[in-house]
Amino acid sequence: xxxxxxxxxxxxxxxxxxxxxxALRDAGCYRVxxxxxSGATTARPQLDALLDxxxxxxxxxxxxxxxxxxSLPHLLETVDALQQRGVGFKSLTxxxxxxxxxxxxxxxxxxxxxxxxxxxxxxxxxxxxxxxRERGRTGGRPPKLTPVKLQQAxxxxxxxxxxxxxxxxxxxxxxxxxxxxxxxxTAQ
Numbered sequence: 522x523x524x525x526x527x528x529x530x531x532x533x534x535x536x537x538x539x540x541x542x543x544a545l546r547d548a549g550c551y552r553v554x555x556x557x558x559s560g561a562t563t564a565r566p567q568l569d570a571l572l573d574x575x576x577x578x579x580x581x582x583x584x585x586x587x588x589x590x591x592s593l594p595h596l597l598e599t600v601d602a603l604q605q606r607g608v609g610f611k612s613l614t615x616x617x618x619x620x621x622x623x624x625x626x627x628x629x630x631x632x633x634x635x636x637x638x639x640x641x642x643x644x645x646x647x648x649x650x651x652x653x654r655e656r657g658r659t660g661g662r663p664p665k666l667t668p669v670k671l672q673q674a675x676x677x678x679x680x681x682x683x684x685x686x687x688x689x690x691x692x693x694x695x696x697x698x699x700x701x702x703x704x705x706x707t708a709q
Contacts, residue, residue, distance in 0.1 A: 523578035525611070527553035528571050530588045541584040548613055550582050561591055577607030585614040593635045600628060665693045666701050674698060 527545030529538040538555045545553045552574075554567040568589075575581060581603060583589045589612075590596025600610045600619065609620035610628075618624035650660065666674070670691050677687045688695050 523576075523580070524551040525549050525580045525582050526551060526571055526575060527582045528568060528589060529553055529555040529584060530565070530568075531555075531557055532559050533557065541588065544584050544613055545582055548582055548611070563591070575603070575606070575608045580609035580611055580620060582611040582613065584612075586612045586617070593631065594639070597628075597632050597635055601632075666691070666697050671701055674702060678702065 525548070527542070527548075527550035529541035529545060531538045531541075534557050536557075538557075542553045542555065554571040556565045556567040558565050571581070581589075586596060590599055603610050604619065609618070611618045611620070611624075617627050619628055653660070670693070674687050674691060677690065678684075682690075684695050684698050688698055
């Protein structure tokens with residue numbers, strides 16, 4: 522026998538989930554699991570328990586889409602995993618029901634929009650990086666061992682200082698010295 526099971530989430534303990542729970546029960550939810558967790562939090566024990574309780578033919582219902590997913594890609598991934606298990610999904614506020622063909626269409630459009638957004642972000646990032654490179658700027662952390670410090674390290678090593686002393690004076694690690702000094706100079 523298939524059941525509709527609900528999931529509610531509030532971000533802080535000062536908030537109440539009563540409105541969400543009432544709406545889910547009014548929509549026919551047999552039982553409602555509730556988490557108190559920020560939307561960015563990955564640990565949601567009640568959601569995990571609910572996902573374990575769902576069986577093929579059941580439907581997971583939420584009051585609003587943002588109660589389930591941390592982001593649109595996460596939401597799409599979660600609903601896709603549900604569909605692969607034969608579990609439907611309903612969002613009451615947005616009137617989305619993946620157990621119907623119209624609901625699946627709407628959710629597919631969401632997925633296409635999310636992929637389009639990710640591609641736009643990737644394109645803009647690549648354009649920005651290319652423009653920065655053309656202006657002589659490269660990303661990443663500046664090197665700890667500058668050319669001047671490297672010359673100083675070579676002179677210090679030639680003067681007989683050991684790598685620990687050189688590293689301390691220059692403010693770099695021994696590993697950095699091993700990486701940049703010629704092999705003959707790193708032998709102790």
